[in-house]
Amino acid sequence: MKAKFLFPYQYKLIGWMITIFILIIWLFGVISGSQYDFFTITLPFKYALQDSFNAKTNETTLSLGDEFMVVGLIIGMIMIAFSQEKVEDEYVAQVRLETLQWAIYINFGLLIVATLLVYGTYYFNVMIYNMFTPLLFFIARFYYVLYFKSKVEN
Known part of the structure; x- marks a missing residue:
């Protein structure tokens, strides 16, 4: 059977490496209390979707650490879940x-x-984590059924 829309098998390892790397950075940030400010850029203009704007210098500062972590985690988990x-x-x-x-x-x-x-704001946190839970549930159950359950039944 030809699997459609699946990544090649080698992408699974890349996905695991990305996911584990991002989770280590996230865990370090939680333990140290940092704000993931490792990638901050300054735009020379007002960015409409940003609420912090320095009117004196007419520029906007964006901290993109969280965004890179979210995108990296989603990409890594998609590669794990949907690789052959x-x-x-x-x-x-x-x-x-x-x-x-x-x-x-x-x-x-x-x-x-x-x-x-x-x-309130706790619901906002629920919605943030909800971005990852379908992939997390899928990965956990898929590998449980595929590897552990089949070995127990044999």
């Missing part, structure tokens, strides 16, 4: 489909619960 397996057969395709459906159901079920129970 060494043997990409009908069973793997079926597990992939069922796991994707399961991950979406669980994700939106938790989002409904959070919408009903969480308010």
Whole structure:
């Protein structure tokens, strides 16, 4: 069976390296209390979607550390989740489909619960983490079913 829209198998390792690297930086930032200001740029004009503007110098300062971490984590997790397996057969395709459906159901079920129970700025944090949970649920269950569950059943 020809797998459509999947990355080559080698991308899985690249995805793991990106994801682990980003998670280490995030964990370091949480422990040290830093704001991820490792990539800050100054624009010589007012940026319309930024709320901090220095009227004296007519410039905008953007800290893009968080943005690079979010994009890196999403790219890494997509590469992990949607890279081919060494043997990409009908069973793997079926597990992939069922796991994707399961991950979406669980994700939106938790989002409904959070919408009903969480308010204010905490809800904003829920929405931020919600960007990653479908991929996280998919990766966790896909590899559990594919490797651990099949070995236990044998």
